[in-house]
Amino acid sequence: MPVTYDLEGQKRVYATWAKFYDKVYQRMLARPQREAVAAACACGPDILEIGVGTGLTLPYFTRESRVYGADLSLDMLKVANRKVAEQHLDHVRGLMVMDACRLGFQAERFDAVTAQFVITLVPDPEQALAEMDRVLKPGGEIVISSRLVDDGGLLAPFWAGLAPLAKAVGWSTDFKVSRLTGWAARTGRYETVHVGGGYFKVVRLRKTASAG
Ligand SMILES: C[S@@+](CC[C@H](N)C(=O)[O-])C[C@H]1O[C@@H](n2cnc3c(N)ncnc32)[C@H](O)[C@@H]1O
Numbered sequence: 001m002p003v004t005y006d007l008e009g010q011k012r013v014y015a016t017w018a019k020f021y022d023k024v025y026q027r028m029l030a031r032p033q034r035e036a037v038a039a040a041c042a043c044g045p046d047i048l049e050i051g052v053g054t055g056l057t058l059p060y061f062t063r064e065s066r067v068y069g070a071d072l073s074l075d076m077l078k079v080a081n082r083k084v085a086e087q088h089l090d091h092v093r094g095l096m097v098m099d100a101c102r103l104g105f106q107a108e109r110f111d112a113v114t115a116q117f118v119i120t121l122v123p124d125p126e127q128a129l130a131e132m133d134r135v136l137k138p139g140g141e142i143v144i145s146s147r148l149v150d151d152g153g154l155l156a157p158f159w160a161g162l163a164p165l166a167k168a169v170g171w172s173t174d175f176k177v178s179r180l181t182g183w184a185a186r187t188g189r190y191e192t193v194h195v196g197g198g199y200f201k202v203v204r205l206r207k208t209a210s211a212g
Contacts, residue, residue, distance in 0.1 A: 007072060007099060014073035021054050029117060032145040032200040033057045036114050039143045039204050041065055044111025048135060050100045051118025055080030058089050065091045070098035100128040105135045114143040120175040129183050142205040144180060151178045177203060
């Protein structure tokens with residue numbers, strides 16, 4: 001089935017969210033965001049964050065890191081840009097409008113690529129993963145934090161039933177961990193090194209070899 005891209009719809013949603021996103025999500029998402037950022041920083045200094053939004057995660061990176069942030073929404077990026085200036089986040093080297101499925105970076109440019117609370121919003125997550133893979137150095141990690149559902153968990157049918165409702169507000173309830181770990185296994189070049197527990201999960205996929 002062809003994937004339909006409603007990127008304009010996504011931009012409209014986040015043009016509105018930009019105004020109050022931090023107030024709603026700053027505390028709620030801090031634990032998984034800090035965990036994901038720490039894992040990314042452990043890989044090396046050159047880090048790409050996809051769907052960086054208002055830049056909630058940016059203060060969590062070490063000052064030795066060199067972070068680039070990409071997002072579909074200019075309105076969200078404007079808030080992030082303000083944060084960088086006001087908090088003197090000099091480790092942030094660039095914020096740019098970019099689709100997760102078409103990254104404008106050269107191959108094997110980054111030590112880590114992180115995507116936080118965005119993969120479930122992308123119409124073609126496997127294409128976004130393929131792009132993360134392309135720009136990631138061998139030995140590096142794709143670090144994803146999101147609301148993800150355990151496969152075969154007791155509540156899986158409940159979350160699946162809620163999916164249409166949640167989709168209306170842009171929050172996935174039926175995106176399974178195995179969609180990420182299965183992609184990693186199929187490449188033959190990634191190992192799943194961590195799947196966190198809890199409502200919001202952090203998944204780490206390590207690239208063991210170059211695509212060749
Ligand atoms: C729920 S917010 C998460 C923001 C940030 N990562 C955080 O953890 O606070 C989702 C962000 O993903 C962005 N986004 C959605 N689809 C995208 C895509 N295809 N490519 C890049 N960014 C996208 C939205 O514009 C929004 O800023």
